[in-house]
Amino acid sequence: MTIASRAELLRFTVEVARDAGAIALKYFRTAMPVTNKSTTSRFDPVTEADREVERLIRRRIEAAYPAHGIVGEEEASRAGDGIHQWVIDPIDGTRAFISGIPLWGILLGLQIRNECILGALHQPFLGETFTGVRDGKATFENAAGLQTIRTRQTTDLADAILYSTHPSIFGQQNDLDRFHKVAGHCRLMRYGGDCYLYGLLAAGHIDLVIEGGLAPYDIIPLIPIIEAAGGVVSNWEGGSAIGGGRIVAAATPELHQAALSLLV
Amino acid sequence: MTIASRAELLRFTVEVARDAGAIALKYFRTAMPVTNKSTTSRFDPVTEADREVERLIRRRIEAAYPAHGIVGEEEASRAGDGIHQWVIDPIDGTRAFISGIPLWGILLGLQIRNECILGALHQPFLGETFTGVRDGKATFENAAGLQTIRTRQTTDLADAILYSTHPSIFGQQNDLDRFHKVAGHCRLMRYGGDCYLYGLLAAGHIDLVIEGGLAPYDIIPLIPIIEAAGGVVSNWEGGSAIGGGRIVAAATPELHQAALSLLV
Numbered sequence: 445m446t447i448a449s450r451a452e453l454l455r456f457t458v459e460v461a462r463d464a465g466a467i468a469l470k471y472f473r474t475a476m477p478v479t480n481k482s483t484t485s486r487f488d489p490v491t492e493a494d495r496e497v498e499r500l501i502r503r504r505i506e507a508a509y510p511a512h513g514i515v516g517e518e519e520a521s522r523a524g525d526g527i528h529q530w531v532i533d534p535i536d537g538t539r540a541f542i543s544g545i546p547l548w549g550i551l552l553g554l555q556i557r558n559e560c561i562l563g564a565l566h567q568p569f570l571g572e573t574f575t576g577v578r579d580g581k582a583t584f585e586n587a588a589g590l591q592t593i594r595t596r597q598t599t600d601l602a603d604a605i606l607y608s609t610h611p612s613i614f615g616q617q618n619d620l621d622r623f624h625k626v627a628g629h630c631r632l633m634r635y636g637g638d639c640y641l642y643g644l645l646a647a648g649h650i651d652l653v654i655e656g657g658l659a660p661y662d663i664i665p666l667i668p669i670i671e672a673a674g675g676v677v678s679n680w681e682g683g684s685a686i687g688g689g690r691i692v693a694a695a696t697p698e699l700h701q702a703a704l705s706l707l708v
Numbered sequence: 709m710t711i712a713s714r715a716e717l718l719r720f721t722v723e724v725a726r727d728a729g730a731i732a733l734k735y736f737r738t739a740m741p742v743t744n745k746s747t748t749s750r751f752d753p754v755t756e757a758d759r760e761v762e763r764l765i766r767r768r769i770e771a772a773y774p775a776h777g778i779v780g781e782e783e784a785s786r787a788g789d790g791i792h793q794w795v796i797d798p799i800d801g802t803r804a805f806i807s808g809i810p811l812w813g814i815l816l817g818l819q820i821r822n823e824c825i826l827g828a829l830h831q832p833f834l835g836e837t838f839t840g841v842r843d844g845k846a847t848f849e850n851a852a853g854l855q856t857i858r859t860r861q862t863t864d865l866a867d868a869i870l871y872s873t874h875p876s877i878f879g880q881q882n883d884l885d886r887f888h889k890v891a892g893h894c895r896l897m898r899y900g901g902d903c904y905l906y907g908l909l910a911a912g913h914i915d916l917v918i919e920g921g922l923a924p925y926d927i928i929p930l931i932p933i934i935e936a937a938g939g940v941v942s943n944w945e946g947g948s949a950i951g952g953g954r955i956v957a958a959a960t961p962e963l964h965q966a967a968l969s970l971l972v
Contacts, residue, residue: 473911542869545811545900611899632803634807634809634900637809
């Protein structure tokens with residue numbers, strides 16, 4: 445895998461995420477049918493937008509890279525060559541999406557031999573795209589242009605702005621209590637944001653994101669963005685984030701360690 | 709007060725809110741000093757942006773309507789003629805503002821004899837303005853144009869999307885428990901959004917906003933927007949919302965009553 449081919453893969457990723465964004469935007473802030481895909485009583489919304497976005501992304505990957513595998517939120521996985529695997533979250537933040545809040549995003553990442561080498565987060569309503577390439581750089585692009593982004597150099601919890609999507613994502617009370625323990629040491633804790641929070645972290649606007657109950661596709665495309673910007677992301681045990689579950693992302697290694705020590 | 713003069717006052721309100729928005733945008737997503745204006749240990753951020761925005765709005769009101777009174781978040785009140793009183797929240801959602809989240813807003817409303825007759829919510833990063841005129845209409849304007857907005861016709865809590873800014877705004881545990889009781893009957897509850905939530909409610913994207921601890925300037929400019937769109941807003945006792953405090957805003961009278969009955 446040469447540098448040039450990573451650049452080509454990144455261009456493809458951004459182009460597909462943006463085309464997917466145009467589809468999602470057709471549905472955003474319109475009256476749309478919402479299906480509860482949960483088999484329990486929990487409300488787990490999925491919209492036709494989620495499905496149509498994932499279909500478009502899959503078609504584009506299959507056309508451009510027919511040997512590659514694909515994992516997405518809405519459809520069955522496609523095995524592929526066992527080396528390259530695309531990871532799709534067609535609309536991360538469906539609850540925000542159906543509420544008219546423009547902090548959802550389209551996530552697309554590429555794993556090579558189980559390591560996520562590049563990823564993109566696209567928010568079409570804001571016209572913003574965050575990208576990251578492993579061992580390369582993280583970028584933010586909007587109508588004003590493209591810029592390299594870096595996390596903030598916050599090392600103490602007392603200076604940190606902490607975000608999480610919602611208290612219910614921690615699942616069990618014990619995990620929410622641990623989150624609150626970290627929050628109690630931070631300058632500010634707020635809820636709301638989904639994938640967009642990791643973009644804000646990478647771009648140096650907030651310092652810490654702590655969540656639970658994530659699926660692998662919720663976090664894998666974001667890993668290269670966070671890491672290339674200088675941040676650190678892991679599960680609450682300090683291991684790889686690629687399995688999803690309980691995730692902590694921090695602006696610096698020091699802050700990450702400080703949060704981890706309270707989450708154990 | 710004729711219809712024509714209300715239209716003129718509304719034009720002035722929107723123009724000033726937008727000019728104020730341009731100032732706030734200069735600070736948004738930049739490294740900015742944040743002062744803790746709380747006299748207790750609670751973090752209550754205020755930025756130079758809040759102060760500069762309020763100064764501009766006050767100057768413009770004083771020049772255009774020198775007899776009118778002014779109440780704002782950051783400076784002392786100005787008594788005026790005892791009839792007309794402008795109400796300013798220069799940046800509602802300062803915590804979102806300092807976190808790079810584009811859901812804060814500039815609030816500007818006009819009370820005549822203690823009744824808010826028109827108000828505007830402007831979000832300059834999104835380029836969106838919500839307005840409402842008592843006994844008139846509510847509008848939403850962005851780059852795509854101006855449109856009249858209406859609340860959604862949701863009458864049952866089971867169909868409702870409920871939002872609130874943050875669990876800590878309820879102050880006491882008892883109030884948070886009551887909020888959770890309502891949330892337990894709703895289709896979906898999420899946190900985050902500040903004043904922007906009332907705009908989403910007026911525009912028919914969400915159905916219910918329940919908060920506590922609001923100042924009068926946090927809610928007064930929003931009242932004509934909510935009401936002109938067909939919604940209902942009151943305190944938790946069902947009385948006028950103009951005093952701030954514990955607020956419930958709903959898309960329909962039926963939904964408002966259903967929420968109130970669980971908040972008492």
